[in-house]
Amino acid sequence: xxxxxxxxxxxxxxxxxxxxxxxxxxxxxxxxxxxxxxxxxxxxxxxxxxxxxxxxxxxxxxxxxxxxxxxxxxxxxxxxxxxxxxxxxxxxxxxxxxxxxxxxxxxxxxxxxxxxxxxxxxxxxxxxxxxxxxxxxxxxxxxxxxxxxxxxxxxxxxxxxxxxx
Numbered sequence: 001x002x003x004x005x006x007x008x009x010x011x012x013x014x015x016x017x018x019x020x021x022x023x024x025x026x027x028x029x030x031x032x033x034x035x036x037x038x039x040x041x042x043x044x045x046x047x048x049x050x051x052x053x054x055x056x057x058x059x060x061x062x063x064x065x066x067x068x069x070x071x072x073x074x075x076x077x078x079x080x081x082x083x084x085x086x087x088x089x090x091x092x093x094x095x096x097x098x099x100x101x102x103x104x105x106x107x108x109x110x111x112x113x114x115x116x117x118x119x120x121x122x123x124x125x126x127x128x129x130x131x132x133x134x135x136x137x138x139x140x141x142x143x144x145x146x147x148x149x150x151x152x153x154x155x156x157x158x159x160x161x162x163x164x165x
Contacts, residue, residue, distance in 0.1 A: 048147040057091040081120045108143040115139045
């Protein structure tokens with residue numbers, strides 16, 4: 001009799017553990033709502049846009065960035081973030097246009113790189129990437145806004161040269 005009770009308890013424990021695992025898988029797949037309510041991209045000035053249209057590395061990065069807003073599942077989002085990391089590396093190693101080859105642009109780009117890597121880390125550790133994604137978009141908007149500031153800067157070249165010292 002004790003052997004029968006022991007086997008019944010083992011069977012009940014084994015079946016209860018199996019049901020708990022299958023329930024958590026459905027919860028993870030159905031909770032992908034990260035791309036809802038993201039901030040919009042900052043609009044570029046026409047002067048900055050004409051310079052950036054000739055900068056191939058930035059245009060590739062921007063097209064990768066635009067894919068974030070159309071992501072529907074986690075796997076696609078991971079691929080997009082990996083693509084952003086690679087395109088950002090190419091842009092950083094590439095040749096900048098003369099008017100954008102300044103420390104202000106490169107600094108904004110490093111901040112953007114930091115938040116891209118933070119978002120990638122959140123995805124790798126299965127954390128909610130919403131906060132780091134918003135920070136990444138804000139950093140990208142700051143980079144775009146810096147392009148507008150540089151193009152619309154009316155200071156003479158002598159003052160800008162003194163500004164670097």
